[in-house]
Amino acid sequence: MSSRVCHFKLVLLGDTAVGKSCLVVRFVRDEFFEFQEPTIGAAFLTQTVALDDATVKFEIWDTAGQERYRSLAPMYYRGAAAAIIVYDITNPDSFAGAKSWVKELQRRGDTNVVIALVGAIAGNKADLESRRKVDFEEANAYAEENGILHMETSAKNSNNVRALFVEIAKSLPKALQQPEREAFPIVMQKQETRNCC
């Protein structure tokens, strides 16, 4: 809870049907649809996350995952402060896809962008482990190597959804005007005197 409101553009990327929109809908509207329509275009929503030292307002672009629209993604990740790259933990291809998104962002995106790699857990916890095809540790190691956040979330039962956005919000530099920028500065600006907007 704070009067400092920082605005950040956040983009969701990832292969088709991995659950990007489900994640956003759960986060923004706290709803879940078993049959979420594919996003044809790029949906735009805003959502606020309150941190101890600042309030972060995300301006979220949820992109289309279908391959034929892939070339349009740069329109949305250009200038984004954060990117959530989603894969389906039961679909190894989508994890490979996620890695290629990470590469693309590292190559073409703003070097300062905070990237979060997110394993979307579809279905129930019970049958999850038997269907799991992407090892958590493997994904985690990959994320660590690349200096990006990693989490597994479930839009269906809300697990980790809010935590994901809070984590990203915390990782965002609250003072964007600072001159020196590391590749992925995961630093929090505690100083109250700094302005964010």
Place this chain on the structure above:
Amino acid sequence: MNDDSWLTSGSNMTGGQRHQQGNNDWAAPPPPAGGYDQGVPGQRPPYGRQQPPAQAGTTMANQQVAAYQYTAFQNNAMPQKQQQHHHHRHPPTPPQPTVATGAYNTPGTPNGPNKAGSGGGGGNNSSNNNAGIIVASRAADEETEDGRIRNREASTKIRDAWIYKQIRSRQDEFTQYKQGRVFVGTWNVNAKGKEESLSSWLCADWHQHGPPDIVVVGFQEMVDLNAVNVAVENKSATRSQFWVEKIRATLNSRQNTLGDPMRTYTELATKFLVGLLVCVFVKAPHKPRVKYVHTDSVGVGVMGMMGNKGGVSIRLQFYDSTLCFICAHLAAHRENVAGRNADFANVYTKMSFEIGQEAVQEVIRLGSMSQWAMGTSSVGVPDHDLVFWFGDLNYRVDESIPTVRVMELSKAGMLDELIEHDQLNIERAAGRVFRDFEEGALTFTPTYKYQPGTDLYEERPDKKLRAPAWCDRILWLAQEPGHVAQLNYTRSELNVSDHKPVMSTFLVTIKDVILAKREGVYRDVMKMLDTYENNSLPMVSLDRIKLDFGEVRYDQRVTLPIVITNTGQVVAQFRLVPKVDEIELCKPWMTVAPTYGMLIPGEQAELEMTITIDNSTARRLNTSQEVLEDVVILRLENGRDYYISATGKYARSCFGMAVDELVLYTDPIREVPLDPILRAEKYDLNSRAAMCVPKELWRIIDAIYERGLDERDLFTMIGDPDEVYQIRECLDTGASFENFSVHSFAEVLTSFLSNLSSPIVPVTLIPTLDIDAQNIQMFTRKFLEDMLPVPYNVFIYIISFFREVLLHEQRNRLSPPKVARILCNCLSLSQTGGADESVRSASSSRGNMQQLMLHFLQTNSI
């Protein structure tokens, strides 16, 4: 003694008992005998503290509010608290003229020697009262490009104020209400003091209510208010030490504590100013839940700033309630009511606690902040949940009752008439001082002036006869109604001073916030705001986003509509935008109209998407350089993007192909796939030798031949467009021709030839040197020699055909030059060819081509 824990009243919260150690620490429940309302938490306070503070953001609004308040007071004998609005940290009476606009938030340093104002103007409602709070500096106003003025700072604060107001209105959901007791004592000690227990004053009601949770004691005239003492703090420090130690000794006497450290009291803070002293003690178990203890003092005495009169105060956060205690000594003398009012206003206004941004943030979160000031590291008196104001306020019984009569009534204990003429009661009722404060009924005899060491009013003949008065008072101010209930209000008979001590015990409701629940409420509120924001984004619905144009033929135009409806709540502007790194909105074979528009809510518009297969598109399609697939991006201003995809299947045509490829297929071209690999399977290698010219060409020429070369104006009259289309379909599908006119066939022939993807006669074959009778044989021979096999066959076939046609020139009115011109047009210069040639050489090569054609037609040179 009953040692119940916090009494939660009205809270339906379960679990989350954060208060671990407290079960035996809190005061016993109060006796219900008093009949006070123990408070239903969540009720709105009688005055408008919950009005969003930022509503005061505009001076205009604030003036109106203030004016309204003023009127309310003038028209009512008793203040109608329910009508009052939030008082913006105004003092209950108007501040002094020295308090400039927007300066209420400056810390409470005395505003220079301006006693004049306070002395004379205690009762005047100066216009400064209406100045109001400036929510953000004007310097932060920005003018946007469209000429609007905005102020991010103000807007953020106003928004936050609204958020906190929302949160506060739901505080019952995250607050555990606990009941505690606060003892407040005040005594003008007349610079006296002796070694005697204060327990008959401080602990008088312990047998009834048990030890309170907080003990607050204020003194006036610890020292003589002479010039030396006013100027030098030395003696004040010693005396305050003396009194604090006496209080400590009384509270923590063996008799009280029984040796249990948890029953002892800890001093939280002490503040003195000349004769004034205030100190706060808290019962040991509560100590860990006390935060942000700060003190301040304001002198309003000699020169308007000296400490012979004024106030000292301590503020703190107790659990999650903010408390403020002010001990004041106001102007003396029976007639100087205005001076007392002014002193109060001054102390109230200037008292300020520099508690730091973090603590202010907490006050704001707790909802206690009375307003949003620009500098947010300090709080003032009204920024507290509970305020206790006590001291020698010096109000007397007014002069309408003669001194002797006051004395008689006081001694007789006949208080009603005196209470009616008590200056403080009168001034409060008139709204001139202590606005919004409350005081209990006076049930004790006046506390001043006594003959020191006795219980007698001062009537000794050598002393001036003074009318006894209730100089010593205790008032309170609570943001929530019912959060303070007075258990008793009485006096002690300690007699060392010319004043009697006064004391009161309050049952107070203390807030204990369960942070996780409050965060939940905060999230709810933010979510609600976000929902409004998201709902105010433009929204449209498209009746379809996938357009399938089906089979699209050569030279055909197909249009499909999309209906776009504004389903949102705001005006929606839409426009098509190019894809990443592109300039055009869509592929060249598609057009969209309109490419932009605006819709008011509910309004509809139609977008028309049209595919046209022209010659160059056909060529690209036939050679797999292009497919009929595209995505158009429709963007809503300030909103989302929609992708509209268009797909079609090109119905293949022999038009726009090369003769070399056409001769490969015996099947109708429509049946030949576009995919290069599938297409290769259709190659009919056996028939290749036989197919020296494309079967389509053969069919056209055969049809013309059959229908007669005698037809007048053959190749000069245009065909029927519909028949041309149908003939083309027959060629592409292999269907037999109907009875079409020969002119339509003739047009198809020239059109077929001129739309081949590569012309029969490439530009490179046409001589650039001037042709004359001597060299023409050489040129024609070279021309034929350089031709590739299939075009050669086609060329010979065409020339032969036209020679045949020219045999009928009497009837069809053709002539060799006419035919040469036709051949020139359809065999050599395709529309795209020759782009890099200069106009001059183009025309000369055209002339040469024509001469060559003429030669072929007129001589038997093939």
